[in-house]
Amino acid sequence: MSTGIDAKLTLDSDNIWTMTLTEDGDIETEDAFETYIIVALFTDIRADGSEVATSENRRGWIGNEETPGFEMGSKLWLLDQADVTPANVNLSEEYALQALSKMVEEELALSVRVDSSGTHEGIQIAVEIIRPDSSVFLRYFNLWENTGK
Template sequence: MSTIFSKMLENTGVIVEGGIDGEISTLALISLFTDARADDSDTLPDNSTDLRGWPGDTFSASPWGSKLWLVYREKLTTDTRNKAVKYAQDALAWMLRDDGYGVTAKSVVVTGSIPQFQTLALHITITKPDDEVITFTVSKRWETQSAV
């Protein structure tokens, strides 16, 4: 993983552990931490009206990024963990599609846990077409809650 990208994650309170050493894992992290545009039906944090999103989506048939940003201000519960897992799965689904360049992965599995107080961990396992398995964990400490 590049030093610049590593520093960016460090500054957001995100810890990445595991097989981050190549193109696939870097693309996965970019997919997870690029803000996807919220749908009109999504509940936005802090009563905002900013749907965010990546400007490059204008030129893409499929949107990039994840909606993980929607849960960062929620109280960390099992429901929040489940939303985060769904958002991560959605963000990585592009790896399974053949967009004309071939598929990037045979399978992508995301599981979530709350391993310690106020910490969410997403465990990512990507099986490449050649059966190489890349596994890493992304953890974020919950510092702010909108619920009391």
């Protein structure tokens, strides 16, 4: 099952997701499935008052204001300055799974599995998604390398 075509997002040397251009100067494209995953994980979803006391510091994506009942993004940003502890590794897994579970609800995936681990460089999450055609998508993301040292 294809979710369509979207701009390809690539992690650059400064750890910033950017669109890439082809040799002809066009925006490089890919299956929107992978773009959905990157946006779901790395767009900031608004934190609640128990997580961030000051309302103007709770972040969030403005596009979520226009879609009641649906929010795109994750709370992984809450961990970007956190130490790599077992509790924070578990939270990263929980936040990633919350963000990607919408893919099952929207029938873009049959199942989603996330495994997080602490490394000497930060937190790594492994994302495994079974697509409706039974193909397997597997990708690893390194979160905030060198954080918490």
